[in-house]
Amino acid sequence: MYEAATVDGAGSWIKFRHITLPGISPITFFILVTSLIGALQDFTRFIIMTAGGPNYSTTTIVYYLYTTAFQYNDMGFASAIAWFVGFIIMIITLINFLASKKWVHYN
Structure with missing residues (x-):
């Protein structure tokens, strides 16, 4: 492809943007x-360094x-x-999977 x-006369920036980035998008x-x-x-x-920090700030x-x-x-x-944390992680992961249809290319 390079x-x-x-x-075709593509420069290094065009090759990076149109070949390299789509190629590494699944890994990204x-x-x-x-x-x-x-x-x-x-x-x-957090437990090792601050144990919740002063006034629970961390x-x-x-x-x-x-x-x-x-x-x-x-x-x-x-x-x-724990169920709430699992649900939040699931929602964020689902949003990532839905948004990935626009920028992840499986070629």
Whole structure:
């Protein structure tokens, strides 16, 4: 494809934009989805570094789930939080999959 684009007179920017980017779009999409899921489940950094921080300023929803379940022993509410986190991750992933139809090219 690069040789054909060179023969047609395409420059390096045009080759990058029309050949390289569509070629790596499935990998970029996979990294986007897995990174978002990982970021929404981030727990370890916050418990090690700040343990919720001063006045709960660095508390994430997963850290809140952990404290609800294992410090306050409210397993029912913690289970509801876990379902909520799973539902939010599912919705964000679904939005990513719907939006990917415009920019991910499987050739």
